[in-house]
Amino acid sequence: MEHQSKLETVLRGIALLLVVVFFMFPIFWIFLMSLQTNETILRVPPSINFEPTLSNYRALITGKLETSAASLEINFLQNLWNSVFLSVASVSLALLLGVPAAYAFARHKFKGSEDIAFTLLSFRFAPPLLVLLPLSLYFQKMGLADTYLGLIWVYQLICLPLILWIVRGYFEDISPDIEYAYRVAGHSWFSTFRKIALPLAGPGIAAAGLLAFIFAWNNFIFALVLASADKQPVTVGALAFITASGIQYGQIAAAIVMSIAPTLALALYAQKYLVEGLSLGAVKG
Amino acid sequence: MSDIHLDIKQVDKIYGTANSAVHAVKGLSMAVRRGEITSLLGASGCGKTSTLRMIAGFETVSKGTIKLGGKVLNDLRPVKRNVAMAFEGYSLYPPLTIRDNIAFALKASKLSAKDISDKVHTMADMLEITDILDKHPSSVSGGQQQRASLGRALIRDADLHLLDEPMGQLEPQLRALLRGRIKHYIKENGITAILVTHDQAEANALSDRIAVMEGGYLQQFESPQRLKDQPANLFTGTFVGEPPMNTFSASVDKESDKVRFDLDHGVSLSFDVTDFSADVIEAALALKSVVIGVRPYAIKRDDDGMKATVVANHWLGDQSHIAATLAGQSVILVEHDRAPDKAGDDIFIKLDPDNIHVFNRETGYAVSHGAEIVG
Numbered sequence: 001m002e003h004q005s006k007l008e009t010v011l012r013g014i015a016l017l018l019v020v021v022f023f024m025f026p027i028f029w030i031f032l033m034s035l036q037t038n039e040t041i042l043r044v045p046p047s048i049n050f051e052p053t054l055s056n057y058r059a060l061i062t063g064k065l066e067t068s069a070a071s072l073e074i075n076f077l078q079n080l081w082n083s084v085f086l087s088v089a090s091v092s093l094a095l096l097l098g099v100p101a102a103y104a105f106a107r108h109k110f111k112g113s114e115d116i117a118f119t120l121l122s123f124r125f126a127p128p129l130l131v132l133l134p135l136s137l138y139f140q141k142m143g144l145a146d147t148y149l150g151l152i153w154v155y156q157l158i159c160l161p162l163i164l165w166i167v168r169g170y171f172e173d174i175s176p177d178i179e180y181a182y183r184v185a186g187h188s189w190f191s192t193f194r195k196i197a198l199p200l201a202g203p204g205i206a207a208a209g210l211l212a213f214i215f216a217w218n219n220f221i222f223a224l225v226l227a228s229a230d231k232q233p234v235t236v237g238a239l240a241f242i243t244a245s246g247i248q249y250g251q252i253a254a255a256i257v258m259s260i261a262p263t264l265a266l267a268l269y270a271q272k273y274l275v276e277g278l279s280l281g282a283v284k285g
Numbered sequence: 286m287s288d289i290h291l292d293i294k295q296v297d298k299i300y301g302t303a304n305s306a307v308h309a310v311k312g313l314s315m316a317v318r319r320g321e322i323t324s325l326l327g328a329s330g331c332g333k334t335s336t337l338r339m340i341a342g343f344e345t346v347s348k349g350t351i352k353l354g355g356k357v358l359n360d361l362r363p364v365k366r367n368v369a370m371a372f373e374g375y376s377l378y379p380p381l382t383i384r385d386n387i388a389f390a391l392k393a394s395k396l397s398a399k400d401i402s403d404k405v406h407t408m409a410d411m412l413e414i415t416d417i418l419d420k421h422p423s424s425v426s427g428g429q430q431q432r433a434s435l436g437r438a439l440i441r442d443a444d445l446h447l448l449d450e451p452m453g454q455l456e457p458q459l460r461a462l463l464r465g466r467i468k469h470y471i472k473e474n475g476i477t478a479i480l481v482t483h484d485q486a487e488a489n490a491l492s493d494r495i496a497v498m499e500g501g502y503l504q505q506f507e508s509p510q511r512l513k514d515q516p517a518n519l520f521t522g523t524f525v526g527e528p529p530m531n532t533f534s535a536s537v538d539k540e541s542d543k544v545r546f547d548l549d550h551g552v553s554l555s556f557d558v559t560d561f562s563a564d565v566i567e568a569a570l571a572l573k574s575v576v577i578g579v580r581p582y583a584i585k586r587d588d589d590g591m592k593a594t595v596v597a598n599h600w601l602g603d604q605s606h607i608a609a610t611l612a613g614q615s616v617i618l619v620e621h622d623r624a625p626d627k628a629g630d631d632i633f634i635k636l637d638p639d640n641i642h643v644f645n646r647e648t649g650y651a652v653s654h655g656a657e658i659v660g
């Protein structure tokens with residue numbers, strides 16, 4: 001690395017600090033909010049002097065929301081479970097379909113293969129609202145509205161192109177000769193795919209899967225339109241906190257903390273994978 | 286011939302689509318005998334690797350047929366061909382150690398773990414990679430990866446071994462050492478091997494026959510000695526041999542008992558008609574315009590010879606390479622003694638008729654080698 005002057009180091013440190021504060025402060029503030037009641041949150045001016053309480057979390061877990069006006073039922077844990085289930089199932093299905101497809105696109109150039117691959121990617125460009133109206137009509141007819149199956153299907157619009165394109169790049173980075181070397185030693189192409197291509201692209205597949213998981217988790221609009229309360233993920237479920245007697249900021253904050261926790265944990269865990277993937281640079285022939 | 290093992294007939298390789306086609310191999314026909322070591326020799330891009338990949342089954346054969354042991358390979362999947370290959374780019378499996386990379390090639394065989402381990406060690410000893418067996422490909426040098434890749438191919442018991450520039454990354458001393466060992470190993474195990482190389486010394490030392498390729502065409506397929514003595518055309522004549530053959534354009538004439546080759550600048554080579562067979566003279570006269578070729582070591586000094594002017598003189602430690610100008614063209618001589626000549630000196634040289642190759646100037650085909658006409 002180049003030698004840096006002291007001033008440069010200090011400036012760089014300040015710049016990094018600003019970026020971290022900019023991105024992390026809202027999360028930090030939300031965490032603080034989740035430990036307060038609506039009254040302390042809405043104080044003017046805001047202060048970090050408060051008596052921390054776990055009541056917001058308790059409300060979410062027990063499913064009883066006490067407002068000043070009334071007590072109402074919310075289904076936050078069900079929403080959280082829906083999020084987990086929908087995301088895991090969607091990403092699994094997308095990996096199952098997308099990884100072999102990515103391999104095919106990487107290894108077999110045929111007439112029109114680029115066009116097909118690009119068409120799949122273009123699903124990402126279309127605004128979701130464009131497809132939602134016709135889709136919801138179709139789903140009503142086909143009995144897929146308000147089912148997990150229907151949602152997982154629609155989520156493929158998010159996950160599949162992502163996985164296809166990222167994983168394809170990883171496959172393309174593996175020298176085909178490494179696979180040929182294996183095939184010439186008496187192995188079928190399928191066992192070559194399983195024993196050579198898949199493990200070598202493993203870090204890439206993990207990264208793509210993680211990214212797809214986050215996108216699926218964060219999706220809002222599909223589930224809002226296509227599913228009712230008991231199938232909706234946390235992103236949509238949080239709407240329940242906008243109640244007749246006001247917005248329940250404390251509980252929203254607690255819900256946010258609980259709903260980003262899984263993705264955050266996953267990202268931290270997969271970080272190791274990503275670094276590994278980058279340092280395994282000898283993949284290219 | 287009944288012992289033909291690999292039979293390539295009129296094979297073409299065309300990459301890409303109709304409007305952006307690369308014609309990499311053109312009408313290739315060659316028959317390789319069982320137990321023979323064949324080299325594909327040629328400049329980069331001449332179609333050597335494409336040929337190997339078609340034989341191994343990684344590229345489709347655009348035209349023609351390839352047979353191995355009497356069986357047509359064209360539509361057989363690679364797994365069914367029983368061919369071993371060492372790749373130009375090594376292509377080791379990154380997650381495995383060098384040892385496992387080599388042992389892996391034997392997984393499909395029914396050998397015991399002990400036998401596999403013994404074989405790997407023998408191979409590693411031969412290739413001087415015993416000390417890196419437990420390292421991963423990414424942490425050893427290119428030359429070591431290349432040897433591991435060669436070992437992975439050689440260790441297999443296959444019907445045909447394809448070795449694509451297997452020693453290109455090695456330093457000359459090691460290359461010379463391994464050449465001998467590998468040849469011994471191949472012969473001892475009755476392996477039929479096709480070796481791709483652009484190193485003539487390697488091709489000469491290792492092969493029974495050399496296939497010279499250029500621009501997708503097979504130029505000549507012969508033993509190293511005959512390739513040197515009887516080049517089929519101007520291309521092989523000038524491509525094979527170091528330093529390359531000297532060539533001069535000439536017109537041919539006959540006067541009573543002399544046959545004369547007239548070069549540029551009024552320089553003529555005159556020989557007795559008895560130096561050549563009658564049909565050589567007849568063929569040369571019929572062409573009028575020919576190219577004559579003579580190898581650098583076949584040019585001798587002679588006080589009654591033609592005058593040439595020295596341009597440079599290099600002593601390589603065991604031979605002198607003298608570059609001179611003759612009839613406005615450059616000519617190279619090789620002598621085994623240290624020559625005293627300096628740039629600007631005049632020397633007198635003579636071409637020995639036994640060492641003159643005559644080529645058709647238009648087609649490039651050889652007409653005669655020494656006194657003998659090409660059949």
Ligand SMILES: Nc1ncnc2c1ncn2[C@@H]1O[C@H](COP(=O)(O)OP(=O)(O)O)[C@@H](O)[C@H]1O
Nearest residue numbers: 300301307309328329330331332333334335336
């Ligand atoms: N996959 C490919 N697609 C298109 N052209 C190719 C491909 N592989 C090789 N070629 C071209 O075919 C010609 C012969 O290549 P190759 O067989 O690799 O030559 P060599 O091994 O003798 O250097 C070259 O012009 C090369 O650019």
Ligand SMILES: [Mg+2]
Nearest residue numbers: 333334335373
């Ligand atoms: Mg090559």
